[in-house]
Amino acid sequence: MNRTGRIALVLALVGVVGMAFRVSWNALRDIANAVGADQTAATLYPFVVDGLMALALVATLVLAGRDRTFALRVLGTYTAASLVLNYVHGLVPALHGATVDWGRLADWDPANWALVLLATSLPVGSIYFGSDLVAKVLHHRPAPIPTADTNAEESTETEVNRSTADLPESTPAPITATVVRVPDLVAVDYLKSALPLKPVPSIAPAPAPQIPSRASAAVSTRSRRATGRVPQAARSARPKRTPAQLLTEARTATTGWPDAQITAEGIRREVHTSPANARMLRDTLLAERAAAAVGTT
Incomplete structure (x- = not known):
């Protein structure tokens, strides 16, 4: 009208x-x-x-x-x-x-x-x-007359609120504990006795380092801290042990140990040898104990 x-x-x-x-x-x-x-x-x-x-x-x-x-x-x-x-x-x-x-x-x-x-x-x-x-x-x-800017702001705020409200709450994933069953010692001994024993490899002794006659340690009046690897000439000469000596020391150190405690890391710390020798000694000791257990039965 x-x-x-x-x-x-x-x-x-x-x-x-x-x-x-x-x-x-x-x-x-x-x-x-x-x-x-x-x-x-x-x-x-x-x-x-x-x-x-x-x-x-x-x-x-x-x-x-x-x-x-x-x-x-x-x-x-x-x-x-x-x-x-x-x-x-x-x-x-x-x-x-x-x-x-x-x-x-x-x-x-x-x-x-x-x-x-x-x-x-x-x-x-x-x-x-x-x-x-x-x-x-x-x-x-009276209520203000809505303008284009006001409508844009209200629509933006509505979308933000709606998107915020629709977000699902994050729920932590359930933690399931993994049960690891430790095998019985009897079963381990039986398996060791059933498996063939590996021959012990012979370890050749490493040649002693040749110290040159002309090498002489420099004498200094003030102490210096080590800034790198100690040269081979400055290290103290230590006699190399034969495999038989290592095995004897390992037997003595692990006399009262149970089979479960005989590990390569434990033998390495007790005998102070390399990881490869420690693994060899572990296999040898376990094989001897398994053979002894079969002989007694």
């Missing part, structure tokens, strides 16, 4: 509301005279009831949320009250000529008391509810 059509619609609405107010104004004025209001008060009484209805309607269009609900309740309450008073005015013809008894709106006393209470409480309610609605309208802050 264009602007001209809207203006015409609003003007028509104002005309209809004005005529309806004029019709209701006559009934409410007579009701005010019946409950004891003077001429001026009776003239202003319709503005108290129907005027608050108009104010509540405007507040409904401006407010939002709970405040809008409150304005709708005020509008509905005062609309119902005005309808009841107009209905009573139509039922009691004596109110039209102001010939009714003062304070008498109905023949039945409970109904009369209720109508008088309703007619006299509406001005007080207009003061309270009207002030509250005006305060709510003045303190109302």
Whole structure:
């Protein structure tokens, strides 16, 4: 609808509301005279009831949320009250000529008391509810009109929150312990006895290093720390042991050892030999113990 059509619609609405107010104004004025209001008060009484209805309607269009609900309740309450008073005015013809008894709106006393209470409480309610609605309208802050930048920021924030919330929680993988069964010594001895023994290789003694006659250690008055590998000429000469000597020392060192303790590393540390000799000595000692165990059985 264009602007001209809207203006015409609003003007028509104002005309209809004005005529309806004029019709209701006559009934409410007579009701005010019946409950004891003077001429001026009776003239202003319709503005108290129907005027608050108009104010509540405007507040409904401006407010939002709970405040809008409150304005709708005020509008509905005062609309119902005005309808009841107009209905009573139509039922009691004596109110039209102001010939009714003062304070008498109905023949039945409970109904009369209720109508008088309703007619006299509406001005007080207009003061309270009207002030509250005006305060709510003045303190109302309309929501800002969303722009393109605002929509972009909100969409970005929504996507970030959604992606963050959809991430699954990382759960640690269950740790399963691997059980390693240590073979029994009896089974090990049986396997050693069943397997053929390997012949012990003969180890040729390494030739003694030839120290040149011209080599002489340099004498220095101050100590120097070793910065590299010690040259072969500066090492102390140590006699090489034959395989038989190594085997004898290994037998002596492992006399009280169980079979499970006889390892190449243990023999190497006790006899102070190379890893290759230590492995050879380990195999020889285990073979001898296996042969001894077979002989005793």
